[in-house]
Amino acid sequence: MVFERSAALLFCIVAVFQITVASPPTFNIDYKHDCFRKDGEVFRYISGSIHYNRIPRVYWKDRLLKMYMAGLNAIQTYIPWNFHELDPGHYDFSGDRDVTHFLQLAQDLGLLVILRPGPYICGEWDMGGLPAWLLKNKDVVLRSSDPDYIAAVDKWMGKLLPLIKPFLYQNGGPVITVQVENEYGSYFACDYNYLRHLTSLFRSHLGNEVVLFTTDGAGVSYLKCGSLQGLYATVDFGPGSNVTAAFSAQRYAEPHGPLVNSEFYTGWLDHWGEKHSLVSTAAIVKSLNEMLSLGANVNMYMFIGGTNFGYWNGANTKYAPQPTSYDYDAPLTEAGDLTDKYFAIRDVIKMYRKIPQGPVLPSTPKYAYGSVKMSQLTTITKAADILSFGGPVKTMYPLTFIELNQKFGYVLYRTTLPVDCSKPTPLSSPMNGVHDRAYVSMNGVASGILERNKVITTNITGKAGDQLDVLVENMGRINYGKEINDFKGLVSNLTLASQELRDWEVFSLSIDEAITEGLLWEGNPSLPFRSSILSPPAFYTGSFIIPDGIPDLPQDTYILFPGWKKGQVWINGFNLGRYWPDRGPQVTLFVPANILSTSASNNVTVLELEGAPCNPGPCTVEFTTMAVLNATVTSLSDQTRQLFRKEDLL
Numbered sequence: 196m197v198f199e200r201s202a203a204l205l206f207c208i209v210a211v212f213q214i215t216v217a218s219p220p221t222f223n224i225d226y227k228h229d230c231f232r233k234d235g236e237v238f239r240y241i242s243g244s245i246h247y248n249r250i251p252r253v254y255w256k257d258r259l260l261k262m263y264m265a266g267l268n269a270i271q272t273y274i275p276w277n278f279h280e281l282d283p284g285h286y287d288f289s290g291d292r293d294v295t296h297f298l299q300l301a302q303d304l305g306l307l308v309i310l311r312p313g314p315y316i317c318g319e320w321d322m323g324g325l326p327a328w329l330l331k332n333k334d335v336v337l338r339s340s341d342p343d344y345i346a347a348v349d350k351w352m353g354k355l356l357p358l359i360k361p362f363l364y365q366n367g368g369p370v371i372t373v374q375v376e377n378e379y380g381s382y383f384a385c386d387y388n389y390l391r392h393l394t395s396l397f398r399s400h401l402g403n404e405v406v407l408f409t410t411d412g413a414g415v416s417y418l419k420c421g422s423l424q425g426l427y428a429t430v431d432f433g434p435g436s437n438v439t440a441a442f443s444a445q446r447y448a449e450p451h452g453p454l455v456n457s458e459f460y461t462g463w464l465d466h467w468g469e470k471h472s473l474v475s476t477a478a479i480v481k482s483l484n485e486m487l488s489l490g491a492n493v494n495m496y497m498f499i500g501g502t503n504f505g506y507w508n509g510a511n512t513k514y515a516p517q518p519t520s521y522d523y524d525a526p527l528t529e530a531g532d533l534t535d536k537y538f539a540i541r542d543v544i545k546m547y548r549k550i551p552q553g554p555v556l557p558s559t560p561k562y563a564y565g566s567v568k569m570s571q572l573t574t575i576t577k578a579a580d581i582l583s584f585g586g587p588v589k590t591m592y593p594l595t596f597i598e599l600n601q602k603f604g605y606v607l608y609r610t611t612l613p614v615d616c617s618k619p620t621p622l623s624s625p626m627n628g629v630h631d632r633a634y635v636s637m638n639g640v641a642s643g644i645l646e647r648n649k650v651i652t653t654n655i656t657g658k659a660g661d662q663l664d665v666l667v668e669n670m671g672r673i674n675y676g677k678e679i680n681d682f683k684g685l686v687s688n689l690t691l692a693s694q695e696l697r698d699w700e701v702f703s704l705s706i707d708e709a710i711t712e713g714l715l716w717e718g719n720p721s722l723p724f725r726s727s728i729l730s731p732p733a734f735y736t737g738s739f740i741i742p743d744g745i746p747d748l749p750q751d752t753y754i755l756f757p758g759w760k761k762g763q764v765w766i767n768g769f770n771l772g773r774y775w776p777d778r779g780p781q782v783t784l785f786v787p788a789n790i791l792s793t794s795a796s797n798n799v800t801v802l803e804l805e806g807a808p809c810n811p812g813p814c815t816v817e818f819t820t821m822a823v824l825n826a827t828v829t830s831l832s833d834q835t836r837q838l839f840r841k842e843d844l845l
């Protein structure tokens with residue numbers, strides 16, 4: 196009897212051992228049957244894009260769970276290089292940047308991962324995810340075999356990919372496929388040696404098992420430069436496209452293998468000054484049905500968009516920056532709220548795979564903390580020395596942000612009038628070199644605005660020796676096309692009555708640091724009564740208490756700027772992003788609960804660039820429960836007409 200039991204036990208141990216050891220996880224392409232196979236079984240992914248870099252870490256689980264409950268079996272995310280290697284050789288994978296924690300969360304919730312580590316990612320993210328410090332070599336050819344660029348890519352991938360390797364499906368993780376580059380077929384360089392280098396780089400760090408792929412527009416012309424032997428070519432297209440034609444483009448590059456739409460656009464991006472983009476649910480349902488009925492693999496871009504906090508938004512050409520909200524009209528809103536689109540997509544998926552039963556996590560509650568009284572702290576002109584920790588740089592001609600080693604935010608350019616300008620005299624950027632918006636003051640009094648591609652001249656008056664301040668705002672680097680290498684600031688000279696202005700003092704402003712260090716003080720609000728519509732860029736501050744002891748507080752909220760024009764807002768030192776209700780379409784900014792406090796007063800600091808409703812009042816900001824992302828946009832001509840006299844226009 197004892198012998199039989201021992202034999203049975205031994206048999207079980209051997210069996211378990213064989214099962215465990217004999218069949219490591221596998222994920223690969225079956226070219227014979229035009230499908231993916233996971234652990235030998237036919238597998239089709241239904242996925243949604245979520246960008247961890249646009250969502251506070253505390254909310255990652257909430258969003259991923261909602262995606263799982265929608266019936267997705269995978270999620271897709273980028274890894275923005277500039278979000279992690281803020282300066283050469285200095286890496287940050289902590290807190291909201293803890294990408295491996297995000298991958299582990301996805302796996303814990305039963306979601307596989309389609310990973311897109313770049314090095315370029317596009318994504319309406321500053322410089323398409325490439326770090327601005329790459330531009331220290333002003334001749335660098337980004338996204339090519341340029342040796343300087345490749346050296347930086349090798350170093351970054353040498354840091355990142357070893358972190359990712361344990362999370363590959365073959366190693367027991369959730370990552371089933373890894374994208375190389377991003378829509379490379381749309382880029383002018385068409386450098387096959389670059390793609391070949393990336394392929395061998397990814398293979399050297401990740402091994403030969405993982406499925407590497409590319410994504411390009413659904414057209415043969417895109418696939419010609421975007422695809423490469425050894426990388427599985429996939430395409431992207433939105434609702435309303437001809438699905439058959441789109442996938443036949445993929446078949447041009449991949450006659451066999453699974454059909455894959457890596458970016459099915461369930462929404463679309465916005466630009467300041469343009470109507471909020473909306474994509475119809477009916478069109479989405481129709482195309483999604485068609486693709487799933489073909490057995491295609493689909494990733495919905497975006498499933499949740501989130502927020503471009505701080506200065507992280509990108510831009511398109513001709514210079515059109517994207518707003519702070521990346522709501523994208525996605526199935527989950529910027530704040531992670533459920534929409535009709537979410538349930539309509541869930542109903543389609545239900546027809547193709549069993550979806551999880553049980554309650555879907557509800558939308559998070561929003562709280563209206565009400566009106567907060569603001570008061571002026573000081574102006575940029577007065578605080579320049581405080582804000583420029585290293586002091587101004589004296590230079591004959593203006594320096595760019597990159598030359599100042601500054602990546603984001605604002606730089607102040609100061610000089611004195613070389614001559615009397617008793618009559619309105621044109622201050623111009625003849626080479627359209629204001630990148631991107633400049634706020635002009637004379638002796639601390641606002642006098643005009645210059646804007647890239649839109650307003651390249653404004654009139655000033657003054658006496659020889661008067662102080663001319665030009666505050667230049669970097670509104671986000673172009674993230675698509677050949678103009679992605681943007682140095683920001685005054686990238687060419689300004690002229691006064693056609694004479695080049697020289698002998699500048701250039702202040703690199705460390706505003707975020709000054710705010711977190713509490714260096715801004717209650718200045719004497721000596722601004723003159725607002726005789727004109729324009730005021731000089733100035734800081735305002737206010738605070739509010741959230742009562743403790745009330746369950747569920749703090750809660751998410753939205754901040755509204757009644758009567759304010761354009762600027763930047765920080766709450767408790769967290770840079771929430773840009774506001775521009777004067778132009779729209781975004782009017783409110785999402786405020787996630789995790790930046791608020793019930794144990795201390797909450798501080799709001801605003802840098803208003805054009806004119807606050809504070810002289811006279813009411814000089815308040817509001818915390819409300821409703822998002823407003825589709826306000827009527829103010830065309831520049833309307834706005835300019837309000838600000839400038841006719842002769843100031845182009």
Ligand SMILES: CCCC/N=C1\SC[C@@H]2[C@H](O)[C@H](O)[C@@H](O)CN12
Pocket residue numbers: 316317318319377378431458464675
């Ligand atoms: C006509 C320009 C198309 C550029 N491609 C875009 S616009 C929205 C999306 C995201 O940027 C995404 O990161 C790109 O891969 C594809 N795409």
